Amino acid sequence: MLSKRSQVLEESITLAITALANELKAKGENIISFSAGEPDFDTPQIIKNAAIKAIEKGCGKYTAVAGINEVLKAVQNKLKKDNGLDYELKEIITNVGAKHSLFECIECLVEKGDEVIIPSPYWVSYPEMVKFAEGVPVFIEGLEENGFKITAKQLEKAITAQTKLLILNSPSNPVGSIYSKEELQALAKVLEGTKIMVLSDEMYEKLRYDNVAFDAFASISEDALQRSVTINGLSKCGAMPGWRFGYMASKNQDLISAVKRLQGQSTSNICTITQHAAIPALNGECEQDIENMRKAFQTRRDIGLEILSKIPNISVYKPQGAFYFFVNISRIEKDSMKFCQKLLEKEKVAVVPGVGFGMDGYFRLSYATSDELIKKGLERIAKFIDTYTA
Known part of the structure; x- marks a missing residue:
């Protein structure tokens, strides 16, 4: 009865683990969850005020599919100020979160049999979106000693006549690594002379550490x-995960027009109130709130690294950005799902198996929670590993 297309999709492992942790909490279990990929900070007040003002002014009608001019101009200004990028308003569209941006891009670009290069470890939704579009995910393993980033040589080797897209994520989920300018230049050089598009997912752009x-x-x-196709949003760097504000910008006018048609026949415009709320965030009016959040995440990262470094038989990459640890447990257990299930069962700690990110023998731990819970949760993990039997 269901379409074949719908049946190829797997459930998001991060959302599934988070839902299970919340279910156990509701039953009275003392769960410490490190699974959620969202800031634990409240949305800045200036954003809330903009939303309230929009509601009071009656700004609840439909808008143009791409968004109101004010929010498109705010995106345009942000890209110019922060990234040195010049886009016309017609080259920008707002979406229901950056996940929606990615989905619509892939649906509009990928045809059956097209290959999409995805560096691994990867965010869990990338390959599922490609499969839904009947494309073929092609994974390139980023080596741990290189910060889990791919090299120009690896990229060149993976390209075939069927390659349509490369998906880049920097700072990355689940690792927190950031491609340097020199590394990006090397990748870009490989792509010159090809028709390969690049989806650049830059959601964690402002959550960076150590300068x-x-x-x-x-x-x-x-x-x-x-x-x-530059893709970004405010879920992470604006502490607005549930507001669902994402956007894309591209010089490929055919792509933007196609995305507008797809969005026009599915969601139409994104939430009108969210558009108004996003404007002060895009205009840099809550930069101090973002900086305070970034500093807190860096402190939490350092607390976590100090504890994790003392646990025998594991290792962890020092994140340069985002708010995750990607912990190597391969010396004690290569089956990450088995490890994480036992950890939740015995020590009531929820983390996400690395297999969901394309790399078994690891788990992802989000430090988007309090210093106290990080310390307490990592103590439980240390105790669990000390007595672990496969």
């Missing part, structure tokens, strides 16, 4: 700009 620089892929060269 590590960030460069948008589209800013690398004119060629990179022409082949890029």
